[in-house]
Structures are given as structure tokens and as C-alpha cells.
Amino acid sequence: MKAGFRQSMAWLHTWTGLLLGWLLFAVFLTGTIAYFREEVTLWMQPELHGSVPGPNSAALAMQRLADIAPHADNWTIALPSPRSTTIDLLWRKPGEEGGRRSGERAVLDATTGEVLHPRETAGGDFLYRFHFELHGLPRELARWIVGIATMAMFLAILSGVITHKKIFKDFFTFRPHKGQRSWLDMHNMTAVLALPFHVMITFSGLVLFLYTLYPFVIEAPRRGQPPQAAQVQPQQMEAPPGQHGPRMGQVDTAPADLVAIGPLMRVAEERFGRPVGRIAVEKLQSPRPEIVLSARGADSLIAQGGGGGGGGTALRFDGTTGALIGAPPPRELSAVAAVNAALGTLHRARFADTWLRWLFFLSGIGGTVMVGTGLFLWVSKRAAKHARAGRTPSGFRLVERLNVGGVVGLSVAIGAYFWANRLLPVDLTNRADQEIRVFFGVWALACLHAFLRGPARAWPEQLGLAAILFAGMPLLNAATGGGDLVHTILQGNWILAGVDLAALLGGLAFAYAARATATPATARTARPPRAPSRPDDVPGE
Amino acid sequence: MAHPPPEARHRIAIAVRAAAAILGGYLMANLVVVVVQRAMPESGTDASRLGAMLGFILFAVVAIWAFSARSTWAAVTGIALPALLLTLVLLVLPGGGA
Numbered sequence: 127m128k129a130g131f132r133q134s135m136a137w138l139h140t141w142t143g144l145l146l147g148w149l150l151f152a153v154f155l156t157g158t159i160a161y162f163r164e165e166v167t168l169w170m171q172p173e174l175h176g177s178v179p180g181p182n183s184a185a186l187a188m189q190r191l192a193d194i195a196p197h198a199d200n201w202t203i204a205l206p207s208p209r210s211t212t213i214d215l216l217w218r219k220p221g222e223e224g225g226r227r228s229g230e231r232a233v234l235d236a237t238t239g240e241v242l243h244p245r246e247t248a249g250g251d252f253l254y255r256f257h258f259e260l261h262g263l264p265r266e267l268a269r270w271i272v273g274i275a276t277m278a279m280f281l282a283i284l285s286g287v288i289t290h291k292k293i294f295k296d297f298f299t300f301r302p303h304k305g306q307r308s309w310l311d312m313h314n315m316t317a318v319l320a321l322p323f324h325v326m327i328t329f330s331g332l333v334l335f336l337y338t339l340y341p342f343v344i345e346a347p348r349r350g351q352p353p354q355a356a357q358v359q360p361q362q363m364e365a366p367p368g369q370h371g372p373r374m375g376q377v378d379t380a381p382a383d384l385v386a387i388g389p390l391m392r393v394a395e396e397r398f399g400r401p402v403g404r405i406a407v408e409k410l411q412s413p414r415p416e417i418v419l420s421a422r423g424a425d426s427l428i429a430q431g432g433g434g435g436g437g438g439t440a441l442r443f444d445g446t447t448g449a450l451i452g453a454p455p456p457r458e459l460s461a462v463a464a465v466n467a468a469l470g471t472l473h474r475a476r477f478a479d480t481w482l483r484w485l486f487f488l489s490g491i492g493g494t495v496m497v498g499t500g501l502f503l504w505v506s507k508r509a510a511k512h513a514r515a516g517r518t519p520s521g522f523r524l525v526e527r528l529n530v531g532g533v534v535g536l537s538v539a540i541g542a543y544f545w546a547n548r549l550l551p552v553d554l555t556n557r558a559d560q561e562i563r564v565f566f567g568v569w570a571l572a573c574l575h576a577f578l579r580g581p582a583r584a585w586p587e588q589l590g591l592a593a594i595l596f597a598g599m600p601l602l603n604a605a606t607g608g609g610d611l612v613h614t615i616l617q618g619n620w621i622l623a624g625v626d627l628a629a630l631l632g633g634l635a636f637a638y639a640a641r642a643t644a645t646p647a648t649a650r651t652a653r654p655p656r657a658p659s660r661p662d663d664v665p666g667e
Numbered sequence: 668m669a670h671p672p673p674e675a676r677h678r679i680a681i682a683v684r685a686a687a688a689i690l691g692g693y694l695m696a697n698l699v700v701v702v703v704q705r706a707m708p709e710s711g712t713d714a715s716r717l718g719a720m721l722g723f724i725l726f727a728v729v730a731i732w733a734f735s736a737r738s739t740w741a742a743v744t745g746i747a748l749p750a751l752l753l754t755l756v757l758l759v760l761p762g763g764g765a
Binding site: 131134135137138277280281284285288332333336339340342343460462463466 | 704712713723734735
């Protein structure tokens with residue numbers, strides 16, 4: 127161990143970062159893409175790309191449900207939003223349990239009301255799930271692994287800040303094309319630029335794992351029952367006088383005549399001050415069905431997720447008369463619960479509109495680059511020394527190759543995942559699983575390639591492949607039945623255009639990196655020893 | 668590093684500090700949860716959540732201490748003593764001693 131607090135923190139920063147760096151990189155990258163998981167899923171279902179939100183989505187949906195599901199006990203309608211262009215329907219038969227996977231679903235074109243048949247895809251959800259539950263491992267084990275990595279990240283951030291005393295001065299320092307110096311500057315810049323984001327995302331990540339990480343002293347709530355559900359469920363409203371709760375309905379009759387939805391929507395939108403996002407029709411087989419309108423999105427950081435339709439703000443109407451029956455009681459959250467809820471909401475960007483979501487996305491990309499450059503830094507710091515000594519230890523060679531597979535290989539795998547989405551036959555059985563298989567298969571091949579070719583060759587080759595895969599996504603999209611980029615931009619369909627453009631920009635960044643690494647390989651890994659570096663700002667060793 | 672210790676001794680020292688950081692940190696984090704739960708018996712999940720958040724921070728502090736203490740001995744005792752203290756607090760608090 128070293129003398130000096132700062133040096134020992136540099137040591138801690140280096141080794142916590144290295145040991146869990148590849149996993150953290152994967153978590154950061156897939157988690158960042160998951161900020162747009164609905165948009166990504168829409169991109170991955172080109173059958174839905176023609177749907178354009180119209181003014182009468184709510185009435186259209188009610189009318190179609192009366193045709194499709196007259197015998198259901200309840201209907202749920204998710205209306206088009208800035209993140210979705212279709213109408214999503216869900217209905218349950220009488221007596222069916224209300225779980226996440228239960229009920230029947232349909233997707234409608236938001237203008238014509240036509241039932242659409244999207245392909246089966248693992249979608250953005252796979253990347254979202256992977257970022258905290260990995261894949262193919264027991265759920266709790268995977269959460270422990272990611273939880274430990276998150277704690278390592280927390281430690282790496284704290285020790286990194288302690289190590290790095292000239293935090294603001296160095297932020298304005300960038301020395302490109304200088305090998306190790308450039309990696310260090312990029313690492314510092316992405317770290318400092320989004321430091322509040324990194325601290326927030328890491329600590330809130332830990333808090334989201336609370337029930338996993340403290341199994342001995344904190345009892346987890348039962349599955350499917352969020353801890354605060356009792357406090358804000360919109361169902362917890364006073365029943366109007368004269369009504370004796372749900373009555374037993376006569377099964378297999380058409381729903382009682384429902385009031386027109388339009389006027390209720392106007393009442394609710396005026397009350398909410400923002401659009402209605404979700405319509406639920408309950409007790410359809412009783413003489414007095416009820417309609418619950420929920421506001422779109424969350425209006426505050428402490429809004430609860432889960433059951434309350436995204437924000438917990440909802441109004442309940444009598445379905446036959448249109449009379450307002452109730453509104454949810456005002457939220458009463460203790461300070462601790464509020465902090466807890468705010469952390470969860472922040473982590474998921476639940477409250478965020480489009481611009482803030484992009485800011486979070488960019489911060490996430492910053493975090494991804496920070497972890498990646500940190501991993502390269504470990505290698506480039508040691509490369510010169512080993513070159514001087516004339517031998518490279520096997521541990522060093524392993525890290526060098528894992529860096530290629532873990533950082534670029536993962537990017538190639540994600541690109542391949544999107545391509546598989548379009549190129550696998552549409553009617554393939556277990557199609558979603560096959561997409562995931564392509565993802566892991568390509569990732570494994572990329573790691574193998576790094577070991578067979580050696581890092582000097584593997585770097586530009588894999589970066590070039592990633593560039594082609596990502597930059598080619600808009601073309602692939604247009605060629606395989608999706609809305610083409612020119613069209614979606616002219617239409618103002620920024621959901622699809624956004625995915626295409628982000629992929630294109632990512633591809634260009636990979637192309638730039640491929641070119642930079644292809645030119646003299648010696649400049650990157652085996653630079654001649656430089657003049658003594660300032661020891662105080664170089665973490666590690 | 669003026670006098671680098673022999674490689675083996677260095678490795679053992681790091682292993683001991685890592686164990687102190689991980690085991691000690693996790694023990695302390697769990698202890699602080701129980702202390703907060705006992706101290707705020709009427710708060711239910713709030714106490715657990717507050718304790719958990721404090722526990723995460725405490726884990727980080729313990730780990731930083733484990734790797735920055737002057738000697739391996741100081742690293743271990745600097746964690747063991749506060750842990751002992753927290754345990755004593757637990758026994759003193761109402762509902763303790765179970």
C-alpha cells in the first residue's frame with residue numbers, strides 16, 4: 127500500500143474500475159439505450175411504422191374494443207404519446223388475475239383503427255432487462271452481480287473525485303492524438319461533465335437494488351406488489367353514496383351502453399393540465415361500468431410508478447352517466463419515501479420529456495465513454511513500461527484483448543441485434559429468443575476475434591464493423607419495410623427518425639475511431655516513453 | 668513507495684484490506700439498517716429505506732478507510748471497533764438483546 131491518501135485512492139479507483147469495468151460498460155451502454163426502449167421497440171416493429179396519431183384515438187379505441195372484446199371484464203387503452211404512435215389495447219376476461227403477462231392484447235393503427243400485426247421481437251426491453259438482470263442467470267444472482275458492480279462504480283466515482291484534485295482545470299484540457307494523454311483527458315472530461323448524473327445514476331441504482339442487497343435485514347415486499355401501492359392506488363377512492371361496490375355481473379353479455387369518451391377526456395385534460403395517457407374501463411359486465419382516465423407521464427419526481435397509470439393522477443367516472451365519481455387522494459409521502467421515490471424516478475427518467483430524456487441519454491453515453499476510456503487507460507499506462515522492459519505479462523495481454531471484446535465487441539453485438547431483428551424471417555418460431563441468440567453469438571465471436579487477431583488488428587476491424595452496422599441502420603430500416611428517414615423527418619415522426627439518426631451518428635463515431643486506431647498501431651499501444659508525467663493527476667499504478 | 672515490501676507480503680496485505688472492506692463494509696451496512704429500524708420502530712419501511720441508503724454510504728466510507736489506513740492493522744481495527752460500537756448501540760436500544 128502506498129503512503130498518501132490520494133495515492134491510495136488512485137489505487138482503489140484503478141482496481142475497482144478494472145475488475146468490474148467490462149460489466150459496468152455493458153450496464154452503462156445497454157442502460158443508456160434503454161432510455162429509449164419504447165422508441166427502440168417501435169423501430170424494431172416496422173409493421174407499426176405507418177401508424178400516425180390522429181385526433182380521435184380514444185373514441186376509435188373504445189369503438190374497436192366493443193367489437194373485439196365485448197365479453198371482457200375490463201379494458202385498458204394506452205393512447206399514442208410522444209413515445210408511441212400506436213394505440214395499445216389490453217383486455218381481461220371476468221375472473222382473470224391482473225398480472226403483467228395476463229390478458230389479451232392488440233395494437234391498432236392510430237388513424238384507421240386497423241388491427242396491426244407486429245413481428246415478435248425482444249425489442250428495447252431486452253437491452254433494458256439486460257442492464258440490471260443480465261440474461262440466462264437466476265434473477266437474484268444476476269441482480270447481486272450487477273449490484274456489486276454498482277457498488278464498485280460508486281467507489282470508483284468517490285475515489286476518482288478524491289484522486290482528481292484539479293477537477294475543473296482539467297475539464298478544459300483536451301489533447302487529441304496524444305495516446306495515453308488523450309485517453310486520460312477524455313476520461314476526465316466525460317467524468318466531470320456529467321458527474322452529477324454519474325453520482326445520481328449509481329446511487330439510485332443501488333437504492334433500486336435495496337431489497338436484493340439487504341436480504342438479511344430488510345424483508346422484500348411480495349412480488350407484483352410495489353411497496354407504496356397502498357398509498358396511491360387510484361382504486362382507493364371513496365365509493366359514491368348509494369353504490370355497494372362491484373356487483374356480480376351477468377357474464378357473456380355485451381357491455382352496457384357506455385357514455386361517449388370525448389367529453390370525459392376534455393374534463394380530465396382540463397383537470398390534469400396535460401393529456402390523458404391511459405383509459406381503463408372497469409366492471410364492464412356489471413350494470414355500472416366505470417371509466418378511469420389517467421394523465422400521461424408523471425408530473426413530479428415523487429410520482430409513483432406501477433399501477434397508477436404512470437403518474438398516479440387519475441379521475442374515475444361513471445361509465446353510463448359520465449358523472450365524476452372520484453379522484454385519488456392527495457399523495458402523502460414521508461420525507462424518506464419521497465427521496466426514495468425521487469431516486470427511482472430519476473434513474474428511469476420517468477418524469478422526463480423528450481429533451482430531458484435526450485440529456486439523460488447523452489449523459490449515459492458520457493458515462494459509457496468514461497468507463498471505456500478508463501479501461502483503455504489501464505492498458506496504455508502500462509504499455510510503454512512493458513515495451514521498455516521488453517516483455518508483456520499475460521495479465522496485461524488479457525486485459526488488452528478483453529477491452530476489445532468488452533467494449534467494441536459489445537457494440538458490434540448490439541448492432542448485429544438490430545440487423546437480426548430485420549433479417550431473421552418474420553415467422554420464425556421463438557423469434558425474440560433468436561434475436562437474443564444473435565446478440566450473444568456475435569459478442570462471443572468478437573471476443574474470440576480479439577484473441578485470435580491481437581488488439582492492434584482487432585481494434586480497427588471491429589470498430590469498422592460497428593460503424594457499418596450502425597451507420598447502415600437507416601438504410602436497413604428503409605429497405606426492410608420500415609419508415610425511411612427522409613419520410614419520417616418530413617412527417618415529423620421524431621420517434622423513428624430519432625432512432626435512425628442516433629444510429630447514424632453512432633456509426634460515424636465508430637468510423638472515426640476505426641480510422642484513428644488503424645493509423646500507426648504503435649502510436650496507440652507502444653508509444654515510446656514520454657517525459658515524466660505529472661504524477662498527481664494520473665490515477666492508478 | 669520508498670521501501671517496497673516483498674511481493675507476497677504486499678499481496679497478503681491487499682487481501683486483508685479487501686476482506687476488511689467487503690466483509691466489514693457489508694456488516695456495517697447491515698448493522699446500520701437494524702439500528703435505524705430499532706431507533707424508528709413506528710416508521711416501518713421508511714426506517715429500512717433510510718437505513719439502507721445510509722448503509723450504502725457507510726459501505727463506501729468503510730472501503731475507502733480500508734484502503735487508505737496507514738497500516739493493515741489500523742485498517743482492520745478501524746472497522747472492527749465501530750462495528751462493535753454499533754452492535755453495542757443495538758443491544759442498548761429498546762427491542763435489542765434478542
